[in-house]
Amino acid sequence: MKRKLLPMALLAGLSTQASAFIIDTGDSDWKIRWDNTLKYNAMMRVANRDADVYAGGSGPFADAPDASFDRGEIVSNR
Secondary structure, X not given: OHHHHHHHXXXXXXXXXXXXXXXXXXXXXXXXXXXXXXXXXXXXXXXXXXXXXXXXXXXXXXXXXXXXXOOOOEEEEO
């Protein structure tokens, strides 16, 4: 399933079209615009953990970001 995720995400990103419009209020002093942008962001780990990070011994929390995710796991999903 993970192999299908990237092509589907690329296809979804290319198939969207921006749409904006102005709502006529009948008053020249007031303008209402609807021009929102919807976005989705996903980040996936593509490399294995770096063994040099663990060998450095620079503290108990030095490897926390690197050790939290394995290769192919979603790191950020917003």
